Amino acid sequence: MMTTTIESPTAASLLAWYDRHHRDLPWRVSPAMATRGIRPDPYHIWLSEVMLQQTTVPAVKAYFAKFLERWPTVRDLAAAPTDDVMAAWAGLGYYARARNLKKCAEAVTAEHGGRFPDTEDGLRALPGIGDYTAAAVAAIAFERQAAVMDANVERVISRLYAIATPLPAAKPLMKQKVALLTPADRPGDFAQAMMDLGATICTPKRPACSLCPFNNACEALRLHDPEHFPVKAAKKEKPVRQGAAFVAVNGDGEIYLRRRIASGLLGGMTEVPTTGWTARIDGETSAAAAPFPADWQPAGTVTHVFTHFELRLSIYRAQVASSAFRNDGWWEPVTNLEAQALPTVMKKAIAQAIPRAFTKTKTFEKAGHNS
DNA sequence: AAGGCGTGGCA
DNA sequence: TTGCCAAGCCT
The missing domain is CATH 1.10.340.30 (Hypothetical protein; domain 2)
Structure with missing residues (x-):
């Protein structure tokens, strides 16, 4: 044998x-x-x-x-x-x-x-x-x-x-x-x-x-x-969450940014204003949830996959008067975005609203549909 | 101690 | 296309 x-x-x-x-x-x-x-x-x-x-x-x-x-x-x-x-x-x-x-x-x-x-x-x-x-x-x-x-x-x-x-x-x-x-x-x-x-x-x-x-x-x-091998425990299904992100540009070519709280998802990183990200299909994705009044226009959607959920972001864009608003964030020149602590999902959102925002780095090809 | 926590490349 | 996966840590 x-x-x-x-x-x-x-x-x-x-x-x-x-x-x-x-x-x-x-x-x-x-x-x-x-x-x-x-x-x-x-x-x-x-x-x-x-x-x-x-x-x-x-x-x-x-x-x-x-x-x-x-x-x-x-x-x-x-x-x-x-x-x-x-x-x-x-x-x-x-x-x-x-x-x-x-x-x-x-x-x-x-x-x-x-x-x-x-x-x-x-x-x-x-x-x-x-x-x-x-x-x-x-x-x-x-x-x-x-x-x-x-x-x-x-x-x-x-x-x-x-x-x-x-x-x-x-x-x-x-x-x-x-x-x-x-x-x-x-x-x-x-x-x-x-x-x-x-x-x-x-x-x-x-x-x-x-x-x-x-x-x-x-x-x-x-x-x-x-x-x-190795044998692994079964994984859980990834839930879908959704929300809205708001890209405001003023007459000086600046974009409105905020700092996220130091802990949790994307903790301490920079963002454009967003709604909360919930599992709900409706609500919180319309311009009514904008951080301040402006002529918010739909600018498509962005999908981003995190470790434990998939996010579908509705993007809104507004052109406003110079420094028209400020409370929890600041106005940053669009030409200086590369120096910001922007996570990829935020770069995607900004690139969707302002296609030329990131000329020096990679492009985000998967632009969402309009509406 | 099980779940939160990013992103990009690959088949 | 979609899921899988990568030199894990923290609470």
Whole structure:
């Protein structure tokens, strides 16, 4: 009878793969450089890790470069106005990260003399640093033998051991497996290797198992069904909410903007006046809900998908006298919108009402119908 | 402890 | 087209 042997996965086999196939990323020190004693800058590692939370590498690269150019050290970031940090973060999403980034930089500067703690526990105590980021920074920046587990690692581990328990219930077991596999030597490279493997080989769909350094040790592959793992709990349906957004332009070419409250959705970011966003189909989407009286004209709709709901915004536009109104916001030159902390949904709304508003950045193609 | 919290790319 | 997914954290 034919037998299939499963070997034990080893850190050595993964590290050998990583030495040949690692990704070159701006915040990274390559294995070859590390051999020559070059160490990564903890500030760079931390900044990249926070940006990479639930965010893809291509999306992060430009922001990482921009932040480093503007704030070369953690002290510089700590001294920056929060509004500047929020504006620089605009478009990257999950804006609580930017608020915590600033708080963390302040804490590192004020309480740690401008140096990041070099232990997992010390890092974990800082704002915006959870289990994953604490382990990642400890391992990558400080060569601590920390078990690093993100969604990539979860996928690799769940396949390696064919773990049938759904996420997130399976996390503790997976973390145990990662800890057992993590070596004392090169724990940072091991962590990055696991994530690179998940990103380039052990992908969600159509994994390239023939190229995988674990293909002689993978239980899911032996079962001929790697895509079956990880098993995840069923997701909920996304509700639809709707509301209206009001784009007012005055005779000086300025647009009326407001600051959102510091917490919650798009907290602390800039917006054009909007109604509340409710699940109701009728109401609150007409010009009657405008923030101030003006000749509000329908300017189409914008659809934007958030993590937990889909938003359909009716856009209204009005041309008003110069600085005709002001109470809770301010008039900003349309030519200066790029410098504002406008989340993508607000850029979409403004672009729908003023098609030329964002000439320097991407266009938002999905303009809604008029009415 | 389950849900709130953005965005863009991809098949 | 539509759903899935991404180096999670906070409350």
